Amino acid sequence: MQSSLLPDDSGAPRLRAWEPDKWPLADGWSPVVERFFLSAEGQRLARFIRDRLAAGAVVYPPHPLRALELTPPANVHAVIVGQDPYHGPGQAEGLAFSVAPGVKLPPSLRNIFKELHREAPGSTPANGSLLGWAKRGVLLLNTSLTVEEGAAGSHAKQGWEVLTDALLAEVAAKASPCVYMLWGAHAQAKAPLIEQAARLHGREALVLQANHPSPLSASRPPAPFIGCGHFSIARDWLTARGFPGIF
Numbered sequence: 001m002q003s004s005l006l007p008d009d010s011g012a013p014r015l016r017a018w019e020p021d022k023w024p025l026a027d028g029w030s031p032v033v034e035r036f037f038l039s040a041e042g043q044r045l046a047r048f049i050r051d052r053l054a055a056g057a058v059v060y061p062p063h064p065l066r067a068l069e070l071t072p073p074a075n076v077h078a079v080i081v082g083q084d085p086y087h088g089p090g091q092a093e094g095l096a097f098s099v100a101p102g103v104k105l106p107p108s109l110r111n112i113f114k115e116l117h118r119e120a121p122g123s124t125p126a127n128g129s130l131l132g133w134a135k136r137g138v139l140l141l142n143t144s145l146t147v148e149e150g151a152a153g154s155h156a157k158q159g160w161e162v163l164t165d166a167l168l169a170e171v172a173a174k175a176s177p178c179v180y181m182l183w184g185a186h187a188q189a190k191a192p193l194i195e196q197a198a199r200l201h202g203r204e205a206l207v208l209q210a211n212h213p214s215p216l217s218a219s220r221p222p223a224p225f226i227g228c229g230h231f232s233i234a235r236d237w238l239t240a241r242g243f244p245g246i247f
Contacts, residue, residue, distance in 0.1 A: 012090035013062040015146065018050045023065045026072035032057070032170050033068065036163040045159030049146060058149035061085050066094025067141050068167070070134040076175045077137045077243050078234060079168070081187035084144040087152050095140040097213075100132035111213040111225060115247070119232040123247065136246050141167065143186045166195060171199035177204035177241045179234040182213030183225060206237050 020037055036042045053059060060097050063069070082096030086106055095130035099108050105113070105128045113124045125132060134140055148154040171178065173195045182188045188209050200226050211217040211226040218225040231247050238246050 003196060010061075014149075015049075015059040015062055015064065018046055019054065020046075020065070023063055025065060025067045026069055028073040029065075029068045029167075032166050033065065033163070036166060039162070041159045041242060048158045049155070052148065059155075060087065060144050060149065061092035061094040061146070062093045064145040067139060068203055069097070069132065070095070070131070071139045073171060075137040075173060076139045076171050076178060077238060077247050078133075078179045078181070079139045079141060079171060080133075080181045081168070081183070081190055082140070082142040083146045083184055083186045084142050084153055084156060087147045087150055087154075089149065092147065093129075094145075095134055096142045098134075099128035101127040101129050103128055107215045108213045108218075111215065111218045115213070115226055115228065116231050119228075119229060120235070120247075123231075124219065133247065137243075137244060139171065143190070159193040165190070168194055169197045172203060172205060173201040175203065177206070177238060179206045179208065179237060181230050181234065182207065182209045184214075184217070187212075204223070204241070206234070208233060 003049070020033075037046070049059065052166070080096055081233060085092035085094070086099065088106075090103055091106060095099050097112060099106065099109065109128055117124045117242060122181045130140055141164060143158045144158075145158040145164070146155045146160065168190055177197075178198075180191075180194050182191055191207050191209060194205060194207055208228070210223045210225045211220060213225045235244075235247050239243065
């Protein structure tokens with residue numbers, strides 16, 4: 001896997017090669033992931049990213065499927081859906097909204113921590129890493145799993161959404177109870193898929209929706225992120241069902 005983890009010229013790790021067979025996955029994800037990469041959409045995505053890398057594009061993160069490495073499907077009891085990875089050097093680490101320790105907090109993550117502190121003072125992580133959440137059963141999944149440096153949304157609608165839809169459907173069909181936090185239009189578009197799969201398979205699902213935590217929308221109507229209370233709602237709902245301490 002070393003060839004995918006070399007730093008870029010700034011010293012930040014970046015994706016160097018399209019090598020999905022070398023990206024580790026936790027038990028349970030392989031059937032969904034392998035089915036996607038063998039599909040026409042998966043092959044189209046592979047060609048697109050190989051072409052962009054060959055053209056010299058700087059692509060983040062170094063391990064696009066890291067969320068699936070850290071959080072096995074059997075452990076998932078909360079899902080936070082983001083849009084696409086951070087596009088600055090050293091920011092994206094394969095977990096939605098998370099950055100490595102020592103990296104300056106991006107504005108969206110600052111607002112997430114602001115809301116978390118408002119709801120439960122003292123519960124904010126010590127740094128920008130949400131690794132602890134991932135290990136406790138929070139699937140931190142963007143809708144698109146790669147991005148080019150300085151170009152938000154640059155890999156949207158290239159095929160990743162087909163995989164992330166399949167992953168969300170898999171979780172909704174099997175995880176119970178599970179809270180889904182959908183922040184922003186890209187994430188909210190997944191609500192019907194999640195609700196239908198959970199209902200079809202008799203799973204307990206709580207779908208929470210709000211604006212994206214970006215400063216551009218966090219305080220705006222119709223569903224401001226700031227003040228949404230999602231962490232308290234999720235914590236109380238999961239605790240009542242025997243799953244305390246997720247957040």
